[in-house]
Amino acid sequence: MAEHDPDDDNQGLALHRIGVRFGGLVALDDVSLRVPPGRTVGVIGPNGAGKTTLFNVVCGFVPPTGGSLTLDGRPLRPKPHQLTRIGIARTLQGVGQFGGLSVLDNVLAGTDHAARAGFAAALFGLPRSDRDERRLRDDAMEALRICGVAEYADVLPGGLPYAVRKRVALARALVAKPRLLLLDEPAGGLGAEEITELGQLIKGLGCAVLLVEHHMDLVMKICDDILVLDFGKPVAFGTPDEIRTNAAVTDAYLGEAA
Ligand SMILES: Nc1ncnc2c1ncn2[C@@H]1O[C@H](COP(=O)(O)OP(=O)(O)O)[C@@H](O)[C@H]1O
Ligand SMILES: [Mg+2]
Incomplete structure (x- = not known):
């Protein structure tokens, strides 16, 4: 990681002065952020505050009304269905699984277009199909193993505990072997111990992570850099220690509790 300069726009994802308006509502106002290779932001x-909106801008669900994005210094206009092709994977709030498919098949649904062409080939009995399908299944099993839920591969997800389903959702994102993983509220609905374990898992992944999260504790524990938004505006940016002691941050959160 030391070889990467976190201030270098030509490495990793960068948001430049992003703005998003929904009619008269300003959801994001002049937000800049870098996610360098290998870092957890x-x-x-x-x-x-605009967290999901920012996430949706990077996923391509919401077009910014101002500013721009770059990936490794090149302009990025993300399209949701092309993300895995450029090395970006995401999970969404909740679990988003197909109830009628096994856990393993749900993870396979996260493989990219090129890989799925292998599936099509399998359907039509084309020569390389067996090998392709075996490789995909190996990748999916590996992703489930990394997430600690390989034992559930053949089970339908519906009856599984929520924490397990969240991990399956993460495995589904990881099967694409992303260099940048986008997570929106991965701790949502989890208990304190499950959040700690999830933090250790995310920290060990090795890829860059953009973690959008309401709960401060998980973010404080695993992030290298933290951006704090309030009413769509950046109010602080820094290391966990810097953020912990920042008065504007305390104000934003206390304001919410009041
Ligand atoms: N599609 C949308 N249309 C209109 N307003 C939206 C839309 N999405 C989000 N908003 C508004 O933008 C603001 C930021 O929302 P959001 O990004 O979901 O915040 P967070 O994820 O931090 O809770 C909120 O006021 C929300 O109501
Ligand atoms: Mg949100």
């Missing part, structure tokens, strides 16, 4: 803020 958190975005926190009270409900309605």
Whole structure:
């Protein structure tokens, strides 16, 4: 990681002065952020701060009304269905699984277009199909193993505990072997111990992570840098220690509790 300069726009993802308006509502106002290779960058803020909107801008669900994005210094206009092809994978809030498919098949659904062409080939009995399918299944099993849920590969996800389903959702993102993983509220609905374990898992992944999360504790524990949003505006940026002692951050969160 030391060879990467976190201030170098030509490495990793960079958001430049992003703005998003929904009609008269300013959801993001002049937000800049870098996610360098291998680093874990958190975005926190009270409900309605604009965290999911920022996430959706990077995923290509919401076009920015101002500013721009770059990936390794090149302009990025993300399209949701092309993300895995450029090395970006995401999970969404909740679990988003197909109830009728096994855990393993749900993870396989996260493989990219080129890989799925292998599936099509399998359907039509084309020569390389067996090898392709075996490789994909190996990748999916490996992703489940990394997430500690390989034992559930053949089970339908519906009856599984929520924490397990969240891990399956993470495995589904990881099967694409992303260099940048986008997580929106991965700790949502989890208990304190499950959050600690999830933090250790995310920290050990090795890829860059953009972690959008309402709960400060997880973000504080695993992020290298943290951006704090309030009403769509950046109110602080820094290391966990810097953020912990920042008065503007305390104000934003206390304001929410009041
Ligand atoms: N599609 C949308 N249309 C209109 N307003 C939206 C839309 N998405 C989000 N908003 C508004 O933008 C603001 C930021 O929302 P959001 O990004 O979901 O915040 P967070 O994830 O931090 O809770 C909120 O006021 C929300 O109501
Ligand atoms: Mg949100």
